[in-house]
Amino acid sequence: MRKLIPLLLIVLLTGCQDRGVKKRLSSLDDAIHQYSQALRWGRFPDAQTYHLTRDDKRPPIDEQDFADVRITSYEIRETDFNDENTEAMVKGQYKYYLTSTGTVRTVPFEQDWWYKEEDKRWFVANGPPVFHPQRAR
Numbered sequence: 001m002r003k004l005i006p007l008l009l010i011v012l013l014t015g016c017q018d019r020g021v022k023k024r025l026s027s028l029d030d031a032i033h034q035y036s037q038a039l040r041w042g043r044f045p046d047a048q049t050y051h052l053t054r055d056d057k058r059p060p061i062d063e064q065d066f067a068d069v070r071i072t073s074y075e076i077r078e079t080d081f082n083d084e085n086t087e088a089m090v091k092g093q094y095k096y097y098l099t100s101t102g103t104v105r106t107v108p109f110e111q112d113w114w115y116k117e118e119d120k121r122w123f124v125a126n127g128p129p130v131f132h133p134q135r136a137r
Contacts (some may be wrong), residue, residue, distance in 0.1 A: 047128065092111075110126075
């Protein structure tokens with residue numbers, strides 16, 4: 001019986017740890033969705049709250065870069081996590097059109113997401129996608 005108790009504790013702790021990781025990974029999906037929806041619907045102050053570098057700086061969102069952009073959808077193609085599941089490189093694409101031309105286009109993106117334990121939430125470290133290559137910074 002004494003040998004069984006430590007084994008049960010290990011199983012329980014592992015289960016709790018797995019549940020925490022699953023919750024964190026699920027919250028990344030939510031963050032990506034909410035961020036993309038904020039960009040899609042022009043809620044730039046909301047989108048801005050997801051931008052934070054690891055040294056606590058906020059890359060700005062220039063609303064002029066989105067003046068004639070209408071995002072119609074986004075697609076996640078690949079997500080690569082670090083071993084601790086606290087960082088993720090998310091690759092995908094946005095479909096959009098420019099109101100000036102009406103042509104549907106796609107732009108790929110690579111978003112560097114990281115989990116800030118103190119805030120219990122995910123942030124994207126790099127800036128927003130560039131829809132106007134000629135305006136790229």
